[in-house]
Amino acid sequence: MEFGQGEDLDGLGLMAQVQTSSSYQPEVPVSFCNISGSIVSGKHDLPKFWVNEEVGLSEVRFSNGNTDQISSNKDGSSSWWKSASTSLERNKMKGRRKMREPRFCFQTRSDVDVLDDGYKWRKYGQKVVKNSLHPRSYYRCTHSNCRVKKRVERLSEDCRMVITTYEGRHNHTPCDDTNSDEQNCISSF
DNA sequence: CGGCTTTGACCTGCGC
DNA sequence: GCGCAGGTCAAAGCCG
Ligand SMILES: [Zn+2]
Secondary structure, eight states: OOOOOOOOOTTTTHHHEEEEEEEOOOOOOEEEEEHHHHHOOSSSOOHHHHEOTTTTTTOOESSOOOOOEEEOOGGGOOOTTTHHTTTGGGGGOSSSSSSSSSSSEEEEOOOOOOOSSSSOOEEEEEEETTTOOSEEEEEEESSSSOEEEEEEEEOSSSSTTTEEEEESSSSOOOOOSSOHHHHHHHHHO
């Protein structure tokens, strides 16, 4: 079941500014807006989040002032973007489309599984990874033409900490209805 | 009844 | 070439 329809959703260009601009003002934050507003289950904040493009070429971090500790990486083994350091052999790229989609990594504290960030997600798999004590959940956007994927993983020692990795871009809006704000931003896509 | 979660099987890439 | 780890699908069951 690969990609039946050949679409070139390459929003990389948009993302590019994210890493370069010191003044975080790209479209990405838009989602955060929804997150903060839609979250009604009892979460609080987004301590930090990373925006990784492809093989971890760039990484943007936002936090209260603590720009450090990716934490458990001290042992130099575990990393969400491990592909970047451990097996960066993917340079070959096969010659076709591989992992072209950008990855947005968010680290949130005290989060429930399926946070409503404005989109509907359907869980399509769960797997336990080696470097994590807890299983990793795979979600996919329930839209027809949107194959955005989300990967949620809990930290080994901190169950209250979850890493949410978004893969790809939505080609629709969270609430395609009577919106005229943040949506505008995304519309540019 | 429909949509979504769950769980095991299956596939692929990579290392050894 | 085989084994491991990670990722995805699909059937069944559950919940609304
Ligand atoms: Zn979507």
